[in-house]
Amino acid sequence: MEILRIVVTGSVGAGKTSFIRTISEIDVVDTDKRATDEMAEIKANTTVALDFGRLTISPKQSLHLYGTPGQARFDFMWDILIQRANAYILLIDAHRPEHFRHNRKILQFFKKRVDIPYLIGITHSDCEGAWEASDIALSLGMLDEQPPIVTVNATETASVRESLINVVELLTNCYQHH
């Protein structure tokens, strides 16, 4: 069985669970719990363990999607997820600058551990107070590199599919150059 593993990460409320739920052929393993702290203001439920979704391409090929836990702490779960991932998508809520700092930490956490393709998915870009993608890239510390950024609507199937196609194309390019 050949499995492509993509990790979907980002701050709380960025749309990780929605993203996986929108595309998965199975009911996403729901690990949401009622949030009890400041997260409750953003999202009534947050993912405490991880979300898992699947897409079967053929009897011997499937795509697995793993969502990282919503909380800020980087525990062993993150390490396990990353080590086996082929690529990752960092979802960033464009109208919540208060989360950009944490997103930068997530990106650095991943980059330090793995050298795999990644995509930045900007969500909520149509909301009031949303920052431009170029400014979000700067807030992530991306200066010289051309960051792979797309706009995503995590609740729209076509948009999620398009993002996944982007990731797979990045992965294909990566294989061609290594």
Add this chain to the structure above:
Amino acid sequence: MSLSSSFTDFSLAELFQLIDQGKKSGCLTVCTLPNLKVIGSKSQHYYIWFRQGNVVAATSKLNGLGLIEKIVQRGWVNERTLKRLRLQAATDTPLGLYLKTLEILSAEQLNLLFASQLQQVRQLFEIQKGVFKLDSKAILPTSEMTGISLRATEVALMALRVIKNWAALADALPNPTSAIEGITPAKTQLHLHPLEWQLWEFADGFVSLNTLASQLNQPIATIQQVAFRLMVAGLVEEIPLSSHSQSFDGYMSTYSPQKSQPLKVSTSFLQNLVGFLKSKA
């Protein structure tokens, strides 16, 4: 879309780094919120102008007389003369530079005026409650400009070295359990202090700030502040360590300079997957 937020969400230091690295121009309006615990406290506005990521002027009023008032206060030129000269200056020439050309002000006097503008900016770094907005289409106010400029990052670095109250930046400081890693070649145009140099040397991305604090015999708060300055200077990145590898023993046992490589999938699988996703689109 404009660049706007509140200081509780995005600190002024981080904003200055973004403006510097993005080589942004325009007018940054900072509005402080009144302190409800202080009777009569009012919100105040400040305006900072940038050109290509450099601070070129700062004032607390938009009447175009901020620089003139500073010169008059010091008794260097009278107000009437200055207002007349301002009208004579070319529209694209900073007033300070024009006065220097006329030998009315010296380079030292201009430096002092610019330092006075920066002093106002430095005080803003301690603001806990306020909002900001960067108008990138704003025209530079030549009447408020000395002709001197300084990189936004340098201004932030200077401010972060002298601020006493770090409460406004508490959330922006790197976590004591995180490491820091150098992101540029080992040289910089910035003037670093000894402890900044020292910490930069140890920025290997594996050792937590807690461990570095004890090794350098410094309070963790000091190390966090120094690390934050290096981050704002664009010299290091905060690297979160997973919770099981934060102790020095944990670090030694999990230390792995090699990045892990996941199992590759076949090219045919990737092609099938793209085909599958496109067919459903």
